[in-house]
Amino acid sequence: xxxxxxxxxxxxxxxxxxxxxxxxxxxxxxxxxxxxxxxxxxxxxxxxxxxxxxxxxxxxxxxxxxxxxxxxxxxxxxxxxxxxxxxxxxxxxxxxxxxxxxxxxxxxxxxxxxxxxxxxxxxxxxxxxxxxxxxxxxxxxxxxxxxxxxxxxxxxxxxxxxxxxxxxxxxxxxxxxxxxxxxxxxxxxxxxxxxxxxxxxxxxxxxxxxxxxxxxxxxxxxxxxxxxxxxxxxxxxxxxxxxxxxxxxxxxxxxxxxxxxxxxxxxxxxxxxxxxxxxxxxxxxxxxxxxxxxxxxxxxxxxxxxxxxxxxxxxxxxxx
Ligand code: DGY
Numbered sequence: 001x002x003x004x005x006x007x008x009x010x011x012x013x014x015x016x017x018x019x020x021x022x023x024x025x026x027x028x029x030x031x032x033x034x035x036x037x038x039x040x041x042x043x044x045x046x047x048x049x050x051x052x053x054x055x056x057x058x059x060x061x062x063x064x065x066x067x068x069x070x071x072x073x074x075x076x077x078x079x080x081x082x083x084x085x086x087x088x089x090x091x092x093x094x095x096x097x098x099x100x101x102x103x104x105x106x107x108x109x110x111x112x113x114x115x116x117x118x119x120x121x122x123x124x125x126x127x128x129x130x131x132x133x134x135x136x137x138x139x140x141x142x143x144x145x146x147x148x149x150x151x152x153x154x155x156x157x158x159x160x161x162x163x164x165x166x167x168x169x170x171x172x173x174x175x176x177x178x179x180x181x182x183x184x185x186x187x188x189x190x191x192x193x194x195x196x197x198x199x200x201x202x203x204x205x206x207x208x209x210x211x212x213x214x215x216x217x218x219x220x221x222x223x224x225x226x227x228x229x230x231x232x233x234x235x236x237x238x239x240x241x242x243x244x245x246x247x248x249x250x251x252x253x254x255x256x257x258x259x260x261x262x263x264x265x266x267x268x269x270x271x272x273x274x275x276x277x278x279x280x281x282x283x284x285x286x287x288x289x290x291x292x293x294x295x296x297x298x299x300x301x302x303x304x305x306x307x308x309x310x311x312x313x314x315x316x317x318x319x320x
Contacts, residue, residue: 004049004311009036009057016300050307059083064091072310074303078102081212095320096306101298102290107162109289110237117233117261117283119143147171152203155210156182164189175199200227212239225251232257237289240265249275263289
């Protein structure tokens with residue numbers, strides 16, 4: 001009997017590939033930077049028993065319907081808004097993600113982005129490298145304090161909680177809004193539950209950690225930005241679709257909020273001509289939340305473990 005076929009949609013570590021090759025026939029899209037073209041993906045998926053996918057691959061009804069051998073899609077991300085989970089269920093395809101292994105790394109990046117935005121670090125780097133530093137002056141590149149300020153976290157999942165933990169080290173007052181209240185976490189981390197409205201009103205930093213779902217799409221929009229303090233700093237390291245980017249642009253331009261730190265965008269990758277990049281008040285990163293060498297390796301390994309389990313007839317380690 002021929003071995004099950006695993007298709008990997010982006011170049012990943014040789015060690016992980018070798019581990020899969022001990023059991024399966026493995027093929028991999030050989031590009032590191034380039035998304036697998038749709039026709040190639042459809043063709044490979046049509047033969048595959050497992051796909052190790054990235055958040056840049058659209059795993060939709062069309063793909064799932066024609067992939068009759070497919071047993072599992074192992075997404076190398078905690079987010080899975082690139083996958084039609086209901087369609088996968090209908091076609092009896094198991095979907096897995098990579099939670100936990102990336103929690104601390106993503107929280108580190110989120111907090112780094114918050115700090116970089118508040119203290120204007122990219123502007124300061126450009127200033128010195130651009131030979132603009134001619135003298136010291138009292139308000140030169142003056143930013144906003146972080147310590148003792150109010151941090152509002154929207155979405156208190158594990159990454160949100162890890163961000164809260166970091167904030168307590170900065171003596172921040174942490175409030176949160178989540179679909180369901182988490183009283184155990186409140187006592188453990190000393191965070192306080194508020195309504196979404198209150199959070200917008202009270203927070204000096206509003207950090208978006210909520211996944212992209214039909215309910216959260218466009219959650220941050222003209223109306224919500226107008227409810228924030230005009231000194232508020234908005235941070236997003238979850239998914240770009242949670243934000244109406246035009247509304248964010250206008251809120252910044254018109255001074256309804258002070259600044260934004262963004263690791264994610266609605267249509268990635270964005271070009272240098274994206275309007276938000278024209279604003280000094282925006283610190284932008286190219287979706288690197290979980291991007292440390294250690295964590296990306298762990299994410300690959302976990303995706304591969306899910307594939308091995310499912311193709312061997314066992315339960316997935318981290319099913320959705
Ligand atoms: C995820 O895993 O969903 C992250 O956005 C990847 O960095």
